[in-house]
Amino acid sequence: MEAYKNHTSVAALLNRSNVDTDQIIPKQFLKKVERSGFGVHLFHDWRYNEDGSDNMDFELNNPAFKDARILLAGDNFGCGSSREHAPWAIEDAGFNTIISSSYADIFFNNCFKNGILAIAVSDDELKSLMAEIAADEGVKFTVDLEKQSITTAAGTVVNFEIDPFRKNNLLKGLDDIGITLNFIDQIDAFEARQKQQLPWLWHTV
Amino acid sequence: MKKTMYEKIWDAHLVHEEAGSAPLLYIDRHLMHEVTSPQAFEGMLQAGRKIRNPQSILATMDHCVPTKNRNLPIADPIARKQIETMADNCATNELKLYDMENPDNGVIHIVVPEHGFVQPGMTVVCGDSHTATHGAFAALAFGIGTSEVEHVMATQTLPQKKSKTMKVEVNGELSRFCTAKDIALAIIGKIGTAGGTGYVIEFGGKAIKDLSMEGRMTLCNMAIEAGARAGMVAPDEKTFAYLKGLEYAPSGKDWQPALAYWQSIVSDEGVEFDSTIIMDAKDIAPQVTWGTSPEQVTSVDSVVPSPDSFDNAIQNQACEQALNYMDLQSGTKITDINIDYVFLGSCTNGRIEDFRAAAEVVKGTKVHEKVTAIAVPGSYRVKKQAEEEGLDQIFKNAGWEWRDPGCSMCLAMNDDQLSEGQRCASTSNRNFEGRQGKGGRTHLVSPAMAAAAAAEGHFVDIRKSLT
Numbered sequence: 103m104e105a106y107k108n109h110t111s112v113a114a115l116l117n118r119s120n121v122d123t124d125q126i127i128p129k130q131f132l133k134k135v136e137r138s139g140f141g142v143h144l145f146h147d148w149r150y151n152e153d154g155s156d157n158m159d160f161e162l163n164n165p166a167f168k169d170a171r172i173l174l175a176g177d178n179f180g181c182g183s184s185r186e187h188a189p190w191a192i193e194d195a196g197f198n199t200i201i202s203s204s205y206a207d208i209f210f211n212n213c214f215k216n217g218i219l220a221i222a223v224s225d226d227e228l229k230s231l232m233a234e235i236a237a238d239e240g241v242k243f244t245v246d247l248e249k250q251s252i253t254t255a256a257g258t259v260v261n262f263e264i265d266p267f268r269k270n271n272l273l274k275g276l277d278d279i280g281i282t283l284n285f286i287d288q289i290d291a292f293e294a295r296q297k298q299q300l301p302w303l304w305h306t307v
Numbered sequence: 308m309k310k311t312m313y314e315k316i317w318d319a320h321l322v323h324e325e326a327g328s329a330p331l332l333y334i335d336r337h338l339m340h341e342v343t344s345p346q347a348f349e350g351m352l353q354a355g356r357k358i359r360n361p362q363s364i365l366a367t368m369d370h371c372v373p374t375k376n377r378n379l380p381i382a383d384p385i386a387r388k389q390i391e392t393m394a395d396n397c398a399t400n401e402l403k404l405y406d407m408e409n410p411d412n413g414v415i416h417i418v419v420p421e422h423g424f425v426q427p428g429m430t431v432v433c434g435d436s437h438t439a440t441h442g443a444f445a446a447l448a449f450g451i452g453t454s455e456v457e458h459v460m461a462t463q464t465l466p467q468k469k470s471k472t473m474k475v476e477v478n479g480e481l482s483r484f485c486t487a488k489d490i491a492l493a494i495i496g497k498i499g500t501a502g503g504t505g506y507v508i509e510f511g512g513k514a515i516k517d518l519s520m521e522g523r524m525t526l527c528n529m530a531i532e533a534g535a536r537a538g539m540v541a542p543d544e545k546t547f548a549y550l551k552g553l554e555y556a557p558s559g560k561d562w563q564p565a566l567a568y569w570q571s572i573v574s575d576e577g578v579e580f581d582s583t584i585i586m587d588a589k590d591i592a593p594q595v596t597w598g599t600s601p602e603q604v605t606s607v608d609s610v611v612p613s614p615d616s617f618d619n620a621i622q623n624q625a626c627e628q629a630l631n632y633m634d635l636q637s638g639t640k641i642t643d644i645n646i647d648y649v650f651l652g653s654c655t656n657g658r659i660e661d662f663r664a665a666a667e668v669v670k671g672t673k674v675h676e677k678v679t680a681i682a683v684p685g686s687y688r689v690k691k692q693a694e695e696e697g698l699d700q701i702f703k704n705a706g707w708e709w710r711d712p713g714c715s716m717c718l719a720m721n722d723d724q725l726s727e728g729q730r731c732a733s734t735s736n737r738n739f740e741g742r743q744g745k746g747g748r749t750h751l752v753s754p755a756m757a758a759a760a761a762a763e764g765h766f767v768d769i770r771k772s773l774t
Contacts, residue, residue: 118628119621120500120600124739129720133371133385135345135392147741176621178501181534182737183718184436185343186452207504207536208436208450215454265468267329278454279354282462285331288323289464292333302557302565303335303429306362 103217105275106198110244111171113201115235116161119176123209126180126188140187141194166240172199174232177225180209189216199245201252203228214268215278219247221262231260247273309575311472312539313507316447316572320430322464329466334459335429336446339366339402340415341393342720343434347457348396358400359463365424366397366404369414371720374683374710377407386721413686413712416440416654420524421688423553427542427569432459437654437736439530442539443523444546445572447507449537470536471505471581476512479588484769486664487522488656488734488753490514491529492594496604498584503535506582509574510540514588520549521660528655529736532601541573595641595766596738596751598629603738605641607756607768613637632740633748634728642766644750648731649680649761650743651754652710653717656734657685659692661754666698668758668769674706675764681708681723683715707761719743732760 131143148160156163162170173192179202180188189212192200200213201221213220223231234254235241244253247269252260271278297304310318317332324330344366351358358364371386373379381387390407397404405411405418412418416437425431425441431448432438434456441448455465477490495502508530510523518526523540530538547566550556557565592606603626605612614626614637630637635644651657651665662684674680682702684690690712693699699709716723717735725731725747734757738749752760759767 119625122600122737122739124718124737124742128741128745129718132342132720133383133389135349135389137346137349147745178504178534181500182436182739184434184450184452186346186434186454189452204501204504206501206534208452212452212454215452265329266327267466270327278466279356279458279461281328282331282458282464282466285323285464286462288331289333289462292322293463296333300428300565300568302561304362305557305561306555 103275103277106217106219106247106272108244108246108248109171110242112167112169112240113172113174113235113243114162114167114170115232116173116175117232120178120181121175122182123180123185123188124182127185127191132185132187137190138194140191141196144191144195164239169196171197172201172243172245173197174201174228174235177203179205181206184208186212186215189213189218193218201228201231214272217272217275219245219272221252223260223262227260230258234258309578311574311578311580312445312509312541312572313447313470313472316428316430317469319428329468331464332430332467333464334432335363336425336431337364337459338415338419338431338433338435338438339364339456340370340435341368341389342370343453344396344456345389345392346453347434347460350457351460356461358460361401363463364402365419365422366393366402367412367415367418368393368407369712370714370718372407372713373721374713374715374723377711410687413684413688414654414657414714416524416528417657417685417689420444420520421553421686423550423556426550426556426565427546428572432465436531437528439535439538440524440528440654442527442530442537443520444550445539445542445569447537447539450531470507473503473506473508473535473582473584474580475508475510475584475586477510477514477586477588478512479514480517481514481588481591482770484755485588485591485593486753486755487518487525489591489594490588491526491532492596492601492604492751493586493591494584495529495533495601496594497586498533500532500600500602501534503530503533506535508533508535508538509580510538515540516543519660520545521658524658525655529601532736542569593753593756593769595756596749597633597635597641598626599632599738599740600625600629601736601738601751603629604751607641607766609641611635611637611639611641642768645730645765646732646750646760647678647729648725649678649757650683650716650731650733650735651681651757652683652685652715653735654685654714655736656754657683657689657712659689661734662689662693662698663696665754665758666701668755669705669707669761670701672705672762674761677764678761680706680761681710681716683710683723684712686712705762716743732757732766
């Protein structure tokens with residue numbers, strides 16, 4: 103996983119709440135057995151017309167958002183199916199940061215496994231950040247993960263909370279499995295104990 | 308200190324905890340299907356890692372399998388490759404797989420309980436949000452992403468954040484024709500699809516205790532639609548009776564100690580939950596969703612709401628967008644909404660009890676001339692049981708299609724899809740835009756409500772028409 107670096111990028115606006123993972127990446131694209139190449143299908147049903155051309159009514163097709171790396175969306179973002187294809191598509195389409203007031207649980211976890219910083223701000227902060235984009239489409243925000251801050255072009259600073267474990271992994275681009283395998287002795291000990299105390303759990307196939 | 312059931316299971320599975328890192332939780336059972344696993348196997352291979360405990364894994368093929376003409380090769384080459392990849396991955400790693408031809412094949416969350424693979428007090432994961440289903444057996448069961456699938460394969464653990472606890476108590480008795488599905492939808496209607504975010508819900512109260520194991524599975528299945536990490540029901544005599552004798556359930560000298568352990572994990576008397584919701588079952592009518600989120604739901608004897616009826620600007624806007632997509636007018640009676648399609652099945656309502664409930668309503672009726680109705684058993688075992696009871700004949704005589712098991716039209720990854728603009732009464736779990744096919748419109752209901760709608764061509768209040 104690539105380490106997360108501070109950056110100043112265009113912030114795109116998707117002012118909808120309860121955006122579900124079926125919209126982020128519709129099911130017809132889940133049949134691939136690879137991890138890459140989902141970006142072109144991101145928000146497929148909203149993004150494209152029947153004939154495959156861009157649907158210019160869809161917010162993110164706004165040319166001002168073309169090089170956006172930051173995505174702002176309404177609350178409960180990423181609800182529904184657990185498909186990790188959703189963050190894969192978001193990342194593959196060039197975004198590495200999402201800002202919303204709340205996320206669905208599984209999606210939120212999936213983001214951090216893929217180097218995406220999912221930032222939760224308050225409703226009021228989200229409203230004000232969204233208003234800055236609406237007033238000046240193509241405006242850039244600076245995200246500083248170390249300082250846990252978002253700074254807008256207008257100078258507004260919004261600080262955010264993040265779990266220190268997640269922050270460290272993102273900043274260093276650490277592989278979760280590698281970290282866990284440092285605790286292999288504890289896992290061995292746990293299993294030995296469980297086999298003794300709850301033996302039926304081990305009488306399986 | 309008094310503990311909830313969730314906290315007891317959490318504590319019993321804590322492998323390691325230290326400041327500055329996420330607690331490491333041991334995972335007892337890992338369920339798999341073809342859609343969310345291939346990239347995890349690939350990652351394992353690339354890193355040169357081996358599956359730590361292959362015996363903890365049970366796999367099936369369900370999401371993109373066809374539900375008819377199963378003898379023919381799958382027409383869609385990408386779906387076929389996904390199915391073949393699953394078979395290869397399971398063979399290489401010596402994993403137990405119920406493939407498409409296996410008499411035990413079916414939807415993962417239907418098949419696993421049929422074999423007693425999940426038991427009280429276990430931690431259970433699957434790359435599928437409806438893993439919450441297994442909370443019906445008092446297991447801590449939750450959906451994970453593909454990176455986490457890989458993590459569990461490699462380490463048998465997951466770094467986890469501890470959830471808050473919520474008690475949802477449904478007291479009293481359900482009226483006739485009201486089901487676990489209606490309880491689930493009514494709860495989501497009350498707390499919203501993000502109402503459970505950050506929580507593990509324990510369902511309790513008389514109405515929950517009265518539910519069969521199948522009903523409890525339906526209820527816990529939908530906990531994820533309320534945003535919760537997991538939903539659970541305390542184990543009781545019904546749980547134990549259901550498990551006894553099943554293939555993977557403890558037997559012989561294991562049974563008594565297992566039973567004692569299961570009884571010990573229930574929430575302590577008087578323990579406090581972080582949040583408590585209390586409802587009365589008698590207030591729950593058959594539910595029908597009218598929008599594009601499971602929280603956009605109302606009683607069958609009600610009307611499609613208007614955006615102004617919501618105080619909150621976000622819900623107001625969401626209502627307007629949903630009515631537009633669903634092509635519905637505010638004020639329309641739910642029973643005046645005409646439908647084109649009926650889907651009976653899914654991990655929510657694809658169990659034998661669901662087919663019995665629907666068949667009771669279907670018996671002696673005919674599918675309305677403008678409606679297509681498909682019955683998709685959740686597994687081959689459910690299908691066989693239904694056929695032994697003659698239920699298949701009831702459906703077929705009424706003009707229903709009787710299919711092979713799979714996820715089918717719940718997410719429409721196979722050929723079972725709505726066409727643009729078609730409206731479906733569905734026993735599944737999500738009414739998102741395009742979920743059942745691009746431009747398709749989904750109304751979530753119980754099996755009996757779906758069956759009644761198939762005959763009449765519109766929703767009906769089964770309490771009135773069938774009493």
